Amino acid sequence: MKKDEYIGILTSGGDASGMNAAIRAVTRTAIFNGFKVKGIYRGYEGLIAGESRELTTEDVSSIIQRGGTILKTARSEAFTTPEGRREAYDTMRKEKIGALVVIGGDGSLTGARIFAEEYPVTCIGLPGTIDNDLYGTDFTIGYDTALNTIVECVDKIRDTATSHDRIFFVEVMGRDAGFLAQNSAIASGAEAGRGRHYSGRPDGCGSAGDFYRTRIPEDQEQQHRHRDGKPGQ
Template structure:
C-alpha cells in the first residue's frame, strides 16, 4: 500500500493488558496526528471491532495517560474473531469507518488474529508487542515486561523482610505462562537463592542440596522464584514435593498474582512503548504491512507476524548460569 493512500487508521489493544499500552496508544495517536492521519480507537480489541465500538482519538484525548497502567481502550480475548462470521463483521465496521490500516497492540494471540484477518481482507496491519511475559520473538523486550519485573522484585524485597525476620524458606510464584523471563530476571534482581523456569531442567535433588548448603553456610533464609508455567505445577506444586523434607525451614508459598499486570509503567516501558508506537505509524507510512515492530539492539526493526508467532525466544543461558553463581 502506498503511504499516500493511508488517511485513516484504527488502533486497539488486545489480549492480556500490560503496563505501557497507554503510552503506546499515545505515541500512535500523536505520530499519526503529526502525519495528518485520522485515528480511531477500537474498544476491547477484536470484540469491539466486531461490535463496531469505534471512537475518534485526537491529540488531547491521549493527554495525561502515559503514566497510567492498564489500557484506556480496554482489552479482551475474542472467541468470535476466530470465526469467519466474526471477522466478516469486523471487516464491515472497518469499511464503514473507512479505515485504511490497523495498528494492533498485544501478544501472540493478537498477532495471530491480525495475520489471519489481513490475509482474508485487504487491510494492512502493524503489530506492537505488548505483553508482560516478554515471550515474543522479534524484539528484545515487550511492553510491560520491565514494569512486571520491577513489581515482582518489589514484592520479593518485601517478602524477604519477613523471610529474613523469621529465618524462613519462601517459594514465590511470578507470572509467565510459558516463559521464564519474569522469573529469571526477578530472581537475579532480588538475589534469590534459586529460580525454576520452564526453559531449564529442574532437578529437585539439586534444589534441596543448594538450600541445605546455603543454610549450612550461614544463610538464614531462602527465597526460591518459580515461574507460573513451571511444569511441576508452579510454586505450589514444587513446594508440595519438597516441603516435607525442608520442614525445619518453615517453607511458605506465595503467589504474587495479578498485581504484576498493573501499575504505572516504568521509565523503560514508557520509552519502549513510545518508540514502538511511533515506529508503528512510521513503518506503515513507509509502506510496510503485516509486520510487527520491535527494538533489537537499540534499533527499531520489523518482522513478519509469522516469526513472532512461531519462533521461540528464550532467556540467555549466560544469565541462568550467572544467577546460580551470584545466589551463593
C-alpha cells in the same frame, strides 16, 4: 490508504504497562502526519461490534503515566472464527478504517496476522505483554515494569523471611516463557530460580518440595528449620 480513512488502534488480551504510552505515540504521530485515528474499545470484540470513536491529541494527553489501557481490553472468541473475522472486516469498511494497529501479545498478534492474510487490511503489531515472549524485540511493552514490580515485592517480603528464618517461594507470571522468573531471580538476589524454558523439565519446576530438596544445601536447610524440625514454608 486513502486520506479520508482512519487508522484504527486497539489493545487486546492481557493489559500491560506502557499500552497507554503506545496509544498516545501512535495517535499523535498519525495526526502529525495528516492521518485521522479511531480508538477501538475492548479489542477485537469492539472491532466486530463497531465500538470506536475518533481520537484527538487531547484525548491522549496525560495518559502516558497511567497503567492499563484507556481503550479497555478483552479476549475475543468470535475473532478466532472465520465468521467473526468477516464481521470485523465489514465493520472496518463501514467505519472507514483503512489500517489497524494492534497492541497485544502472542494471541493478539497471531490474530492480526491471520486477519491480514485473509483480507486486504494493513495490520501493524506492537508487542504488548509482560511475558516478553515475542520474537523480534529485546523487551516487550510491559515486561520491564513487571520485572521491576516483582523485584520491589521480593525486597519487601525478604524482611519477613529473614525475621522468621524462612524460605519464601515466589511464583510469577510468564505463561510458557521464563524471562520474568529467571531475571527477577537474578535481580532480586534469590537463592535459586526455576522456569519452564531453562529448568530442563518439560513440566516446569515441579513441586515446591522437589525444588527444596534438590536445590537447597544441607547447611542452609538447617538454618531454615522451625523449632519442630520442619522446613519453613
